[in-house]
Amino acid sequence: MIDTGQEAKHLVVDRSACAGHGLCYSASPDLLDSDEQGNPVILRDPLTPDDIGAADAAVIVCPERALTVQS
Numbered sequence: 001m002i003d004t005g006q007e008a009k010h011l012v013v014d015r016s017a018c019a020g021h022g023l024c025y026s027a028s029p030d031l032l033d034s035d036e037q038g039n040p041v042i043l044r045d046p047l048t049p050d051d052i053g054a055a056d057a058a059v060i061v062c063p064e065r066a067l068t069v070q071s
């Protein structure tokens with residue numbers, strides 16, 4: 001494994017806060033999908049450097065503050 005000096009980042013869903021209305025996977029469909037109940041499914045973990053913008057967009061658009069990017 002190559003040490004890039006950067007910590008892996010993860011998009012994390014707080015299931016207890018998520019209302020399942022889908023703004024996140026509409027905003028960032030390359031990074032988030034939905035399950036049959038409308039709950040978000042994160043497609044890559046850890047995030048790649050190219051995912052950071054999409055992850056930040058999903059965090060910003062969530063009105064329930066159910067998404068966070070964590071190291």
Ligand code: SF4
Pocket residue numbers: 013017018019020021022023024025038039040061062063064065066067
């Ligand atoms: S936008 Fe937030 S509350 Fe809505 S489905 Fe996504 S994580 Fe859940």
